[in-house]
Amino acid sequence: MAVSWVSAAPAIMVFLLFLSTILSTGSCGDQVPLVLWSSEGYPLPRQSPPPAGSVVSAAQLDSYLSSALSAAPQNTLLFLQDELSVDDFTVFGGVFGNKQDSAFPHLESALQASSSPLVLPALSWGGSSAILPLLQQHLGTPPLYLDPTSLAQLRLNASVPTLLVIHLPYKAGSGLMSPRDALSGNDVVIGQVLDIMKAQDVLYTAIYTALKPSRVVQDLSEGVQSIGRTLLQAPVPVDPYPPLQFPKNATPCILLWAESLLVSVQRDNKWETVDLGPLTFGTSPNVTLTNTMCNTTKTRLVLNYQDILQFKAFSLTFSMSQGFYPVSARNWSTLDFVEVEYDGLSVVFNGSRNIYAPVEYSYHCQSVTNIRDALLVPFNPKDIAASQWMLSFSDFQIQGFNVTKLAFSYANDCAGFFTPGIWMGLLTSLLMLLILTYGLHMITQLRTMDRFDDPKGPAISVPQNE
Template sequence: MAESKMADSKVARVRYTVYSCVLLYYLFLTGCHSDQVPLIMWSSGGVPMKPLEPPAVGHIVSSAQLVSYLNDALSTAPQNVLLFLQDKLSLDDFTVYGGVFGNKQDSSYPNLEAALQSSPSSLVLPTVSWPGISAVPALLQEQLGTSPLYLEPGTLAQLRLNASVPALLVIRLPYSSGVDLMSPKEVLSGNDEVIGQVLALVKEQAVPYSAIYTALRPSRIVGEASTPELQSVGRSLLQASADSVYPPVEFKSEGTSCILLWAENLTISYYKGKWERHDLTSQTFGESVTISLTGSSCNRTHSRLVLNYENVLGFRSFRLVFAMNRRFYKVSAREWFTLDQVELEYDGQKATFNGSRNIYAPAEYSYRCESVTSFRYPLLTPRASNDNASQWRLSFDNFQIQGFGVTGRDFSYASDCAGFFTPGIWMGLLTSLLMLLILTYGLHMITQLRTMDRFDDPKGPAISVPQNE
């Protein structure tokens, strides 16, 4: 009997080691996937799941494949399903904050590790497509034929499970991105404790179960890296998304990128009795678009980006020029860059707009603004000595530009044009001021109350008030 237990223990350790190697191999080859979420499924002791072949190394499981995996696994697995649904989860959570399949003494997830180690069978899908993973609750509901029951760990002790009746219990787990008082590692360790408590309560009822641990969306930022030095200076900073619909316009000098430009919409209008509008976006951006940048130049103090077009609004030659300068300002003791001019050159004529008063940023940052126009709250103003500028209108949506300190095709942290006092802040300030005035007026009225000097005594003579006729 002792020899049989020792053999079973060795088999469990071998299976555990194999799972460890498989997941580490997946992690090594797949790297960081910001758009995928891992899924781990296991069953309680005594009722193994149907053996399933894991996906190929580096393969991203699609929605259709996930449905197939869950249907096959639940065909033989217990029908009491525990779904541990975290807000956000990625492979980096396992590598940065402790491996689920590592040594138990060093692991930050001892309860999840112990559950997988004691399970007769498990399914590990390291990279599942984000849209597919969000449909897991609906897939389980359809497969089990029962509605999900959202529970808190404390209320699970009052629930009695039945092995013959399917049940879908959903336990929501939070996730922290490090912006609150608790670090992501502490929150994940707390989630692991919740998993252990739930599994212990179910084990007390001696009901076989299947468990799934996954999340609704990936955790894109999971590292506890120090804040970049550049982020500590200046006002609120933004950064251009790396997942833009199309890449920015990039100008290189001697093989090195030195100017970047991106906009969601790049529109110009010309007045010929009426305003004629032309959208330059499709001619400027796109993987298959190779716009001519002839005339562009850059150095440490001056950058000039020239976009050359043909047949724009009836003009045979048309150029859109962005001229930027970098200067040192003694007041701030640092260098700033300004978009001094935006020029339109068309068939020998020129229209010039000045942007140096409104469009500026620290030299090592990029500049971003939701809307840059030459009309209706303009950031670009026509030069007084230039009559042609009054015939043109410029409109750039989600505009971002960088003329200095460019590294590759990614913008640096962006200095945004948005003001500090947003409409919401102004509404809050005005409402608070109004309430303060009402309170002040009420206190003033209370302090002005006066009482009578004498009161009528029913036992004594009545108070007589002489009246002058």
């Protein structure tokens, strides 16, 4: 049936392929989609899409970007949305190319005009946080954050690589507008940017993705066959490898786990990136823990590597401390700093202001980075060396105190419970409650008249002067 649609309507062939690829993934899970296309008339190298249902990791994304950007225009547009899931395309996309019923008319038009777009329906959450360092590595240029107004005043040179990041302003499901209106507003921004590029006659490569999914659905394992009360039990996620522990052959005092540990360095105006996750975790890690120590007040986890990013000696140090805070009347642990040491030099990033947890808990955050929405900031803002390094840890979890078993304690997550939408709802509800209370108070103060005029009495006469 799909073949007959393509032959009957070649103009929407690409979009139907886009929808069919998305529909084959089944569930959104903890992944975000990624769409890559080029300007009209500029072909991209054809690449085999991932198998249906598979999740694209950061390493696989690097391979896809390497093939696509090798022959693509060097002016790259990265449309970065806060939240996006595959279901947003299937629910709010046009049916059979009907753009009047779609929240993505400009995106669909761009995909139809492109000769060979790349669609990755399920990109791992860690991979989405790594896309910016990977693009900087392939293009060899830092990102430039723009909006359509600023882009219209910029004159691009087709011979010079540029990485333009357009942060889409609207957030689906924020409560201020419906998800459809939010996605439609972002699509309008995409259309404005593409029109500007077309008006300047500049070839480009465009990427549309998000930082995290808008709909997180945990899939039940196919092996789960239990019934009864266990149907109400949430599935336990299975980590691909156990956490790193110190010491290894005794009761640990430090635990560390991350999906990826991306480290990038700028050398000769080009970014070089390495993922230290496979070298740190798993059954055969290639890391040593020399100089690691822990006691009741301070812990220091030192990850030592060899021949990383062309450095003979390379290490990552996570230094934590714990103390009593009178305001909260309890002990808290903080990640004081993350230090990168390379061939005798070092650069230090402070994390104590943003990375903390009760001493009985572990700390968890989906993204710990020193770039956008940074949790790690340079100790010395004027340090030029700090600006040449980028750290991006995805699904990061660490515990340096009160480790009782070979597993993390309850996690204190960096994602706050009271989001701006929740605060606005609470304040609006409080305002309505005050208005209702004032109205009830006014009603209770009403009094009926205790004297009335006698209709049978003499009428009141008012003399008139002639």
